[in-house]
Amino acid sequence: MENLGYYNGEYDLIENMKIPMNDRVCYFGDGVYDATYSRNHIIFALEEHIDRFYNSAGLLRIKIPYTKEELKSLLNEMVQKVDSGEQFVYWQVTRGTGMRNHAFPSPDVKANIWIVLKPLNVKDMSQKLKLITLEDTRFLHCNIKTLNLLPSVIAAQKTEEAGCQEAVFHRGDRVTECAHSNVSIIQDGILKTAPADNLILPGIARAHLIKMCKKLEIPVNETAFTLKELMEADEVIVTSSGQFCMSACEIDGKPVGGKAPELIKKIQDALLNEFLQETEKI
Incomplete structure (x- = not known):
């Protein structure tokens, strides 16, 4: 694939993906994200980025529906599906999907996981x-x-x-x-x-x-x-x-x-x- 979008287990080209209107990201930006790069389909500094991701989510009391190891495995699996090995690797979690309400949804509403992958190289540091x-x-x-x-x-x-x-x-x-x-x-x-x-x-x-x-x-x-x-x-x-x-x-x-x-x-x-x-x- 040229690029990849992922949302709660479904994935396709980024431009084909659809997101529920009631995802709390639409109303409140209620979530956190992290990002890094891959080369040869190998994600750089993944352990550190995952640790920061979980720390950010914890500070906002968002419960990520995967363990750290499960999320790392998912990201490593997804980068293999993009043709280019040099990619911008982005992922985020939002508090869940529900009717607009400033207070948190009920505890049984699961958080939403997004992944966005697109071909991109790290910058030329001589510039x-x-x-x-x-x-x-x-x-x-x-x-x-x-x-x-x-x-x-x-x-x-x-x-x-x-x-x-x-x-x-x-x-x-x-x-x-x-x-x-x-x-x-x-x-x-x-x-x-x-x-x-x-x-x-x-x-x-x-x-x-x-x-x-x-x-x-x-x-x-x-x-x-x-x-x-x-x-x-x-x-x-x-x-x-x-x-x-x-x-x-x-x-x-x-x-x-x-x-x-x-x-x-x-x-x-x-x-x-x-x-x-x-x-x-x-």
């Missing part, structure tokens, strides 16, 4: 990103990978209109994260990245970046940093599942970074090799 900054007006539970993404949608549109690739959120002077990525900086050979509190999503790519820097003996400082530090950093790094370590060259029309290219390249090569090794065809 430089242009960013904008926006005040972070989201709610105070950004550590939950919820389906309520309207602020990120608005930010993405503003980014597009500015001819840039990503928006950096800040609350006052504190930098939090990007609209759909994490942001970190390198200053004086040290990686500085926001703490994994309720104001950022604990990105899997961010975790791999931290782990790799420690492996490469690059000091890591997990404390909040300011807009001034962002603009004056030796390098600005954007990380997500599809872009392991992208560096920025411009923020709000002003040049940034570019002062530690060898260090950036070292980290990028190490992260890419990690991805290639984990997804090597057996």
Whole structure:
């Protein structure tokens, strides 16, 4: 198949799938999601993404109708059905299907599982990103990978209109994260990245970046940093599942970074090799 949509045991091409109008996602965005990439039909960092998925669901009191092992088996089975081995692998759970009501449905209403798979490659990390900054007006539970993404949608549109690739959120002077990525900086050979509190999503790519820097003996400082530090950093790094370590060259029309290219390249090569090794065809 060229792509694949899955809903509670039924699957077909994405464009052929139909979803009940009363799925709570339609009214409330009542669910959580996670996503990663596959190569050679092997899903990258699946264990970590599954753990975060179940944590997000638990924080919203959504009971996933599969064990972790059952869901991993299902995802591994589904990626084999798409022709391309290089895929964007997305899955979500919604609280269930029922007449519109803000309160949770009765406990016997099962949660709904969605899977969306489409051919896509991870991004070329040699490309430089242009960013904008926006005040972070989201709610105070950004550590939950919820389906309520309207602020990120608005930010993405503003980014597009500015001819840039990503928006950096800040609350006052504190930098939090990007609209759909994490942001970190390198200053004086040290990686500085926001703490994994309720104001950022604990990105899997961010975790791999931290782990790799420690492996490469690059000091890591997990404390909040300011807009001034962002603009004056030796390098600005954007990380997500599809872009392991992208560096920025411009923020709000002003040049940034570019002062530690060898260090950036070292980290990028190490992260890419990690991805290639984990997804090597057996």
